[in-house]
Amino acid sequence: MMPTVDLRQLRYFVAIAECGSFSKAAQRLHIAQPALSQHVRNMEIDLGVELLFRSPQGVRPTEAGETLLRHARVMLGQMEVAREAVRGQHTEPEGEVRFGLPGTISQMLCVPLITEARRRYPKVKLRVAEAMSGFVLDWLREGKIDLGVLYRTVTDKGLEARRVLCEDLCLLGPVAPMGHPHPPDGPLPFAAVAGLTLILPSPGHGLRDLIEERAAAEAVRLTTVIDLDTYGQIKLLVEGGLGYAILPAAAVQGELEAGRLKTWPLGTPVLTRDLHVVRPSDRPLSNAVRAIEELAHTTLIGLVRDGVWRATLVDDGDARR
Known part of the structure; x- marks a missing residue:
């Protein structure tokens, strides 16, 4: 007899896997x-495999469970699209949208996006998850989120990236020098970071990769590095005098205005990074996902034009890469 698993069971299973707990699910x-x-x-019992590993710390999918989880997310997404097609494409967006944001972007985008989404689309439940960009990309690949923001474009065939803006990166340091003089004021050549104690995201994350690529291109050796995958903690360590960091200027605006940190423009040309809104391209998207994607794009543009986000809008129009 063929195993029988219905959509309701799949929805329940996805909720348990995402919550990591039967009680929370x-x-x-x-x-x-x-x-x-x-x-x-x-x-x-129907599938003949164990789907969840149970422990005092909670539950997580087994290898078979991870396989089912990937397929379940696709199937549930397709069912939502099918419902919308039956009801008509012009119905009010409704349903859940999972959005992954890196920390430096979340602190700028999260509040205005959620506020406007609640006003425009009251039937959409927007769930925002914050992580380093490398994790956001993994979530997109695994179908754990519907949309994400990344600092670099993607080459995955199953993903599409829409470039929105370009922002400058800067060297960030404490107000008071740390045992030796600060670099001189004003723009610095990228080689000035050689020999500094740098506090950076771990290898494999977008910002770290960007910095290391520039270092390799200019034959600059990054000698002393502290790996830390939380932007808020990176800023606190820099403020405490444990090292320097390289972060976007917009991400440290509050600390600069409060006189808690010091920055220098870095590199000639200045080190920059692009920002992309990324979505899956290998499966149909619900009206809710499309609506939030467009709203995120519009909100980002508004933040730049209003001077809230110090960045340059790119002239990509609606082109996707």
């Missing part, structure tokens, strides 16, 4: 926890 789904556990047991 039960609250999210508004059903009793014993009923939820029974659905999973029935799925495991």
Whole structure:
């Protein structure tokens, strides 16, 4: 007999995997926890495999569970698109949209985006997850999120990137020198970072890769590096005098205005990075996802034009890469 797994069970399974807990998933789904556990047991019996690894710390998918999770997200997304097609394409956007943002972007975009989304699309539930850009890219590849913002374009066939803006990066340091004099005021050549204690994201993340590529191009050796994958903590360590960092100017505006940090323009030409809104291209998108994607693009443009985000808008129009 062929295994039978229905869409409701798939929705329950995805919720458990995302919450990492039966109790949290039960609250999210508004059903009793014993009923939820029974659905999973029935799925495991029907499929003949263990789907979840249970421990005192919670639950996580097994290898078979990860495979099911990837397919379940695609199937549930396709079903939502099918419902919209039956109801008509011009219905009000409705449903859940999962959006992944790097920390430096989240602090600028998250509040205005959620505020405007609630005003325009009250039936859309926008869930924002914050992580370093490398994790956001992994989430997009695995189907864990519907949209993401990345600092660099993507080469994956299953993803499309829409370039929105370009922003300058700067060398960031404490107000008081750390044991030796600060670099001189004004623009610095990139070679000035050689020998400095740098606090940077871990290798493999977009910003770190960008910095290391520039260092390799100019034959600059990054000698002392502290790896830290939280932008807020990077700024605190710099403020405390433990080292220097390289971050976008917009991400440290508040600290600069408060006189807590010092910055220098870096590189000739100045070191910059692009920002892209990224979405899947290998599966249909719901009206809700399309609406939030367009709203994110519009909000980013508005932040730059209003002077809130110190960046340059790119002239890509609606082109996708």
